[in-house]
Amino acid sequence: MLKNYLSRTVQLLGLGVKNRVAPSMQELVEFPLVKFNGPESISQVLSRCDKEIGGYSTVAMEWDENEQAARFHGQLSLDLPASRPDVQRSGYAMFRTLDPPKDFRGKEILWDWQYLSHIALRVKGDRRKYFVNIQSKTALPTEIHQHRLFLYSPGEWETAVIPISSFLLTNWGRVESLQKLDRGRVRTIGIGLLDRQYGPFSLYVDWIKAINDDEAEKIIREQREKAVERRRKQNEQVKEDE
Template sequence: MFVPSVRRCAPGFWRNTTSELKRATKFALNLEGLHLPLTPYPIFDFANPETITTLKTMTDQSVGGFSTAELTQRPADASSNIPAHILFRGNISTKLPANRPDINRTGYAAWRNQDRGRTLWGDLMWNVDTYMYLALRVKSDGRKYFVNVQTDSIVESDIHQHRLYTKHHKGAEGPEDPGQWETVWIKLHEFVRTNHGVVTEPQSEMLRQKVKSFGIGLIDRQAGPFELGIAAMWATNLNERGQVDGRTGWEDGDQGSARLGEVTSEKLAQKEEEKRNMPVEKKSFRERVPHFGKVGTQDRSGVR
């Protein structure tokens, strides 16, 4: 007598497989209708002078070092096209503390936000899960700064870091170049998990739904003064071309600029009106996300 193959499967196999297929289908349908926010999500806007009161500085003085750091508020200067900003400045010293043989390295300074407090549902945190970039409006002296992001990790001392690369910093065009203000975009998925400045393995993606703090640190261990201006920090899906450009494909989202103060509701409404007047071209899920489901597959040649 013929026995269907289903009876030779492990108990619960088809029940589990069916539930997995349902979850995969639900995920595909949700991704098909994915809508990324186009308006920026403010993290710090230093046009508000009260924002600086929510921050704190940290240096190697906590272990007996001699580096210094301070944050000061600077007003906008329309005549020089200078935005309102905070100035992170001080002096790095690599001198080791006396009578502390356990300390063999100093020379760092940083700032971050203070703990944001609690609600009935737990600690206050940022949720940047629907955003692709962390953007910063800065004026740098060209030193080796890192952007630091701390999440609600199992290991509390874990920090996700990314180098703050600038193109128009002081000295970029020669010794007399004073530098200029610029906007820097950092892809959130490119942050690297570290612990006490050392890259940790295995790596894990940042828990973007629960961010406890944002900040900037200077860890180049080069003795001397430093100065970094920061006007704003925000999460966004718009890159430097004003487009939505991410890992799941891209679609034209031309808003004219990805800067915090220039993406207005009027511009977004105008763009939506233009889209409504354009012929609708419906793309399938496979066309929008061509690589979905292909990770780990094997072709006929046996090459992964």
């Protein structure tokens, strides 16, 4: 009976840590964090908005069959809840990965990115101001490291690459300090909307990864080549229209 219990425990832990432990960290090129590949994959994340404090924003995280990706969308409202005089600011929406699984001792199994240098995201968005949020083991649960998700081709698929060293520690959206992210103890990753603008938002997400320097340089080079080719075609089209 004890043997069966231990076997089941190991099996469950194996399922929980599949995307959190790498066999050879020093040789790691990329570390997949989130991959949306069907309706069931939406369960990897949770979504939240200011409605939880009485606000009026809406948020949804759904599978989009046409784009074959997840769609983070909704309506942002800055209106303060009439029933909550203690709330002085509203207007946010976000999604993030689930809390880490725990081992048999009840200790969280955290991501280890010590040999990785960048976050890469395959996305297709609008012109809203999104931020990438990373939560590690910090003193306060409300502290997260953030960085703007710059989209250079709204309405088109693109791969954004962000140096992990550029993320800033914030608390409730305000920069707290220049403390670097503890790459060896990462809990969750996600994307939030904090642009203080009323109206609809929509961001498609294919995958999110942590990658090394070489892979980052490769992706940036490919993105640059695509941008040059896109401008070339645009210039040719202008000449044809003249």
